[in-house]
Amino acid sequence: MSSAASMIKDNPLKSMLQFALPLLVGNLLQQTYNIIDAAIVGQTLGAEALAAVGSSSSVQFLVLGFCMGSCAGFGIPIAKYFGAEKYDTMRRYIFNGGVLTAMIAAIVTVLCMSLCNWILQILSVPGDIFANAYAYLLVIFIGLPFTLLYNYLSSILRAVGDSRTPFLFLAFSAILNIFLDLFCIIVLKWGCAGAAIATITAQAVSGLLCLGFIIRRVKLMRMSRENQKMDGEAVKELLMMGLPTGLQFSITAIGSMVMQSANNSLGSIYVSGFTAAVKIKQFALCPFDAMATAVSVFCSQNLGAGQAKRIRQGLFQGMVVAVGYGIFAGLVLIVFGRSLSMMFLSRDNVEVLDASAKYLRCMGFFYWSLGILNVSRMVTQGLGFSGRAFFSGVTEMIARIIVSVGFVGTFGYTAICFADQTAWVSACCYIFPTCLYCMKKVTKLIQSETPAQADSLHA
Template sequence: MVKNMTEGNPLKLILEFSFPLLLGNLFQQTYNVVDSAIVGRTLGADALGAVGSTASVQFLVLGFCIGICSGFAIPVAQRFGAGDLRGMRRDIFHSDVLTAVCALILTVVCSIFCGNILHLLQVPDNIFEDSYRYLLVIFLGIPFTLLYNLLSSMLRAVGDSRAPFLFLAFSAFLNILLDFFCILVLKMGCAGAAAATVISQAVSGVLCLLFIRKKVPTLQLEAEDRQFRADRAVRLFAMGAPMGLQYSITAIGSMVMQASVNALGSIYVSGFTAGMKIKQFALGPFDAVATGVSTFSGQNYGAGEEARVRKGIRIGVTICVIYAVLMGILMIIGGRVGSLLFVSADEGAVLDAAAQYLRCIGFMLWLLAFLNVCRMSTQALGFSGRAIFSGVVEMFARVGVCLLAAPHFGWNAICWADQAAWISASCYIVPTCIWCIGTMRRRRGKPADLHQEVD
């Protein structure tokens, strides 16, 4: 359902928009958890480590895919808020073309260099083969990842977060069923877990496409909208690429972190994998609320409503801080118990490593309330370059801890690398976001300056 967020109670609008996103994130993380649980419980701790050893490079590549799709949706949300539906549909067409090109390039390059990437990550020899098979299948599924994320981003840009959630929920249940089938029946091992994920992603993407064609005339393109213009494509790519690069730059730090963990041996790789799965599950609400605030900010920027943008960001930060405190306590107290989802009770060393990692995360989780909401709002206001720099700051902080402290303090340093990155990035992005909102006064009456119509 298309929803205009430039009118009405901001808290209600953000919560109504964010709730389906939250459920979608929870479903997505649930099938990620089930995926890892099935691998760890049926194939063993080494297989779990094989899947986990590829997490950072998946974040690098798939994060870029998610980022560019979210970036392409920014002008769509702004034009929708400004009532420029003709320009909005032209932006959608050019986004489709750019996404198809990115899908082709990323799939070919990543598949060819899959083995080299794993060597760069220092994946232990005893899990290398399983890691390679898993990652290659994930790379071959990049087009389906882009399909779902582009279409769901467009739906959210016009205020519909419910439909993408329903399709994602369906694919989550499908993924669980396919996990059991591919791993336990077909005996495909780690590659089976990846195949289940790719097939499920493809189904959710196709469902989004069919839904738009039948139910969302606002997003349906006409013949006059399908006229390719290089200057418009360049302008759109300039919006999408920085957001994709932000994810990727952040992921570079995660890759260095993963390499540092891999160098510590398979016990810490498995412990890190279990801890990361729980952390990713816990981060879902931050992403949901931040996306809700981002869409709210984008539409209200298009309408020139500075006061509503400020209020929306304050509401988003408050919601996330309350959640962070509660979830942080759970991670501190129950991290070891939660890790039993992925590792059997007799793997004591692995459980200890996972529990320590989660305790350290729990103490500083509240930082993400400021980092995520302010960064995504900065992007929604059209300052993608400033938002990407927060990713650069985050990367350098995480890399610095891993390269300088990990050789001396080992696992203890790894457990505090994320927090160092969050602190550094927050110190930059929070005042930057405040400054970006202030620029709306100077642009009042001409909110589309960054996205002028191309005739």
């Protein structure tokens, strides 16, 4: 049985929302077990342990972002050839993407494990939490191959319109992660390392379940020997999509690393407050990610089908939904930020709670801008312009570095509270007009030439 679903015929908004819903719930579940992870650490091991887990969140975002971004980028040409109904080509790209993913897993895992101690020093992690931070981060790095396995397989399933299956496996692994957290931290008393072990074990389970499902149930992806060959053309196109997308996440994370390093230098109170706030922020980001991914896959499939009008409809309808959500979520963060922070910290941690609430309150006023940023960026990638989308990440990086290096020394934690918003608005000023330009370029090509010739469009 195949769960593949085309988005080239039905109502655009309905198609995108149906695709986005399982993806959203899956993202929420993933963030839920990340939050439970942090809550168990903070409530059972204390604020210092929570700071240790969160002190390297920016570098985790850098590494995991590169891995997830690369896998998402590999899915773009797969979605395009699925939309064009070129199934043999699609299967060849799936095989080549799998080989590239395995190579990335080997290289990144070895490199990160070797540099773990140096990374924490660069981040200015305080000495009182360094040992726990090292143990946690090293285990996360050891589990990178499992992270890549799940993300690549879920990416190719989503490329053919199936967002439900990855969600189901992620839901199972989320529940498993909660029990493993409790077992490893409370029963086995493995501390911060136990939290990391629980996380990577759950990720491994979801990846293996995806692999088993594809092998046994998805006939569309069953490969002949002809499909299982390395193809220079396929490798080139996959890398052109995957590497800029992965690097865009990493470049964005470099700015976050500079910001986190500046925040770490302010002491453990602000590290703990920032860690709690970031967990809430990541949870609130899930609808943006789900909607942007849905719009991107929608536009990729319709690019393959040569339907310019549906691409325009998908972009603007998706953006309206995302911005509307951003306004709502921003109000929630402004009003309930302190109460939400109490999931991770007890009431007697007054200074830490104040720091977390301040970060969320300041961020809430600009949360709507993420609807424009995420949808514009993902659509630009989905149309084959990953290189142009990459520069939005560069813009975010530069903005965060300017605020962190230039203003934290004078304004302290207040500057940290406005670094993200500065990055988002700056990136919007670049990527929104860029997205409109790319859509216009694709539209002209589709109208003047055959859809098949759009395959060569990677300006």
